[in-house]
Amino acid sequence: MKERYLVFQRKNGIFFLEDRLLKKQNSLKTRDEETARRICHAKNEALRQPAINLQIARAYLTAGDPNYVNRTWQSVMGAVAQTKKRNTLLRWERAMKETPFDSIRDLKLIETHPEHFLEVLSKGTVSTNIFLRRLHNFALDMDWVPKAIIPRRQWPKIEFKDKRGITLKEHEKILIGEGSAEWRAYYNLLWHIGGSQSDVANLRAEDVDWEIRVIGFNRMKTGSVVQLSFGSELANILNDLPGEGFLLPRIAMMKESDRAKAFIRRCGLTGVSGVSLHSYRYSWAERAKEAGYPERFAQENLGHRSKAVTRAYAKKAKMKLPSLEEYEKEAANKLVERQSGRGG
Known part of the structure; x- marks a missing residue:
């Protein structure tokens, strides 16, 4: 059995101990060879019995799973x-x-x-x-x-960097600075749909149902179905895109990393910082919350099964909460209207 610890002497005469397992070297702070070797021997002796136990354990474990002791x-x-x-x-x-x-x-x-x-x-x-x-x-x-x-x-605590959505002013600056019509359409689709950068980049004309004005697609990450009704602004953007195949042919062929780099370059040129393509999802969620969009609808649109994830996206939304008094009066008025309707 190979010894885990080895002793060696450097040119300055100081002896060092090398841990062959961790590939680390530590000074023994002595020039006396006998002292150094005694320390090294003591370290190896301390490990010898556990090593024997490990060999015995390996013999038992291999019987149940032949790959157990060799699995990396x-x-x-x-x-x-x-x-x-x-x-x-x-x-x-x-x-x-x-x-x-x-x-x-x-x-x-x-x-x-x-x-x-x-x-x-x-x-x-x-x-x-x-x-x-x-x-x-x-x-x-x-x-x-x-x-x-x-x-x-x-385990060390996981601490994420603070994330936020792209503001309308920043979005408009990005559009003004972009010379490519396809890239402008891409940013607008991200703004209106709130999809991931890959989901939006891979949208096809066949995903758009003009009769009922709905965009439907499967999220690439989870496979969940997203069906989103669209209004006149998004309709105008879609009208200018191809009627078959990919809506954004060139962008659809790009890697995620290349699209992300292109966006960072665009932001740098327009003076926008602290955001990424993923920030459009945060922006959509924040805007939805501020507008009072029902959480269950936002959850469906973002493609998340978890309400907690949807809330995490929207946590920076600025909400002015109505008073309970206003809600009570509104509920009372609705009750009176229903009763009046039945009486008539």
Whole structure:
């Protein structure tokens, strides 16, 4: 069995201890070789009995699952990918390619320590935290690890950056600065529909029912159906777009990242900051709430099954709440009207 700790001496005469598992080196603060080797021996002895126990455990675990002792985090990444579809799959694959995950790709699950995950988290972003949790929870649910690598309460708190919707003034500045008719139509559709950047970019003429004035499509992320009635402003925009196939042919062929970069460039040229294409969804939700649009309708339009998500989008909406007195008077007036109607 290979020893975990090795001792070596640097040119300055100081002995160092190398942890072969974590690939870290620490000074032993001594030039005495015998002292250094005794410290190294003591560290390895302290680990020897747990290592033997681990070998015994491996023998039992392999009997129930031959892959248990050799399964790596890369194989877990692949297993999770098989449970996802469409845009959700693309997002997962993109996240798993991020550099912070490199340190655990080939690491066996059974040999994983909290320090390994903490290293990934220290090198990553909020997104890394989210996706590492999902990876970890999937392995736990599949019984591929005997217990949590990091206890639930010890995970670093996820803190998102503050998000907001695009204001009407900002939207108008973006339109004025845009020379392409197709891109102007794209921004207007995002403003009026509130769909994700990919859902709107992939709208087809066949999704528009002019007879009942409804746009219907399936959300690419969840597959949920969205059916939205449209008024005269949106009708005027749709009238200028192709009558068959993609409404936005060039934009539909672009990658999400390329559309996002194009929008950021446009914002930079027009002096708009702190927003992304996704901000149009926040804007739609905020405007809907301010206008008193029923929450259940907003939930359907945004394509979310959860009211909590819909409320999160609209949390910055500025609402002037009517008094209870006004509501009571309105309810009383309606009651009188109904009674008068029955009496006549």
